[in-house]
Amino acid sequence: MRGVSAEGMADSTKRLESLAADCDAEQLGAELFAIADLISREASLRRAMTDPSASTAAKSGLARAVLSGKVSEPTVEVLATAAGARWSSASDFVHGLEQLGALALVISAERAGELSELEDELFRFGRVVAGDPRLRDALTNQQMPLEHRQALVSTLLEGKASRPAVRLAVQAVGSRGRSFATAIEDSQELAAERQQRLIALVRTAIELNEQERARLGDALSRQYGRDIHLNVVVDPTVLGGIKVELGDDVIDGTVAGRLDDARRRMAG
Structure with missing residues (x-):
């Protein structure tokens, strides 16, 4: 509003x-x-x-x-x-x-x-x-x-x-x-x-274990200066790696993302 x-x-x-x-x-x-x-x-x-x-x-x-x-x-x-x-x-x-x-x-x-x-x-x-x-x-x-x-x-x-x-x-x-x-x-x-924290949507090819969630949450918290709540979606189409969406920010570390980037560069 x-x-x-x-x-x-x-x-x-x-x-x-x-x-x-x-x-x-x-x-x-x-x-x-x-x-x-x-x-x-x-x-x-x-x-x-x-x-x-x-x-x-x-x-x-x-x-x-x-x-x-x-x-x-x-x-x-x-x-x-x-x-x-x-x-x-x-x-x-x-x-x-x-x-x-x-x-x-x-x-x-x-x-x-x-x-x-x-x-x-x-x-x-x-x-x-x-x-x-x-x-x-x-x-x-x-x-x-x-x-x-x-x-x-x-x-x-x-x-x-x-x-x-x-x-x-x-x-x-x-x-x-x-x-x-x-x-x-x-x-x-x-x-x-x-709770004064942010929500991150995480897409990954396989489920993250508790240690992986904790490490990712800690890394994002340090980067953004706020506690982060992770919403994890298992999405086989990412092939490997993870994609994080937090507000307007997108951090794409997936295999699918890298392949798409390579295709765009080859096409250009």
């Missing part, structure tokens, strides 16, 4: 973090997701809460009037702060509420000491979906009712992943303005940011 939306997001995030310290963060996240869904459906409510001509007090008051007694008080206060802020567009407002809900769930995992597990659970499920065309098509098929697609995710993950991971994956199916894969990646990045 940019401009006034970035300011609104920053103010809302600060309010959420202060309230999450003394409330059920998982409940807060689930309720914010439900509110984002509601406001996305209700055009009149969405317009009223993002009306640039209305005062901060009026929009915050509307949020309290609509939801007081229906959700927890911390959720009402986060929504009131978000509604009172300025947003570049109504879609930014809804997306902001989704991001706030995701942050609350990440905070709940952090409290339980399960942030690393949450990152891994989201990554693994993202890879399962990416590697299964039928499942991917089922989750992205707009002809299928959203609640059915979300129920499918819940069924697949129930008992196999933490509650925050299940909620985040379910919400990713119906995320507005983002693909399922992007929504999952955004939640992973939120978890990484809470």
Whole structure:
């Protein structure tokens, strides 16, 4: 987000973090997701809460009037702060509420000491979906009712992943303005940011053992000056070596990469 939306997001995030310290963060996240869904459906409510001509007090008051007694008080206060802020567009407002809900769930995992597990659970499920065309098509098929697609995710993950991971994956199916894969990646990045570390996607022809992972993680940490969380994908097409993608940086030490480079030079 940019401009006034970035300011609104920053103010809302600060309010959420202060309230999450003394409330059920998982409940807060689930309720914010439900509110984002509601406001996305209700055009009149969405317009009223993002009306640039209305005062901060009026929009915050509307949020309290609509939801007081229906959700927890911390959720009402986060929504009131978000509604009172300025947003570049109504879609930014809804997306902001989704991001706030995701942050609350990440905070709940952090409290339980399960942030690393949450990152891994989201990554693994993202890879399962990416590697299964039928499942991917089922989750992205707009002809299928959203609640059915979300129920499918819940069924697949129930008992196999933490509650925050299940909620985040379910919400990713119906995320507005983002693909399922992007929504999952955004939640992973939120978890990484809470631990002040970066995420590296590593492609390798064979699985790395613990010592190899540790050496690679240490080398990348020294290079970037931050702790690094490795997401390792076994990809036989790389033939040998490894390829690391970290943000906009790509370090290609694979056999396939060297062969491609040689072909380009010969063709030139």
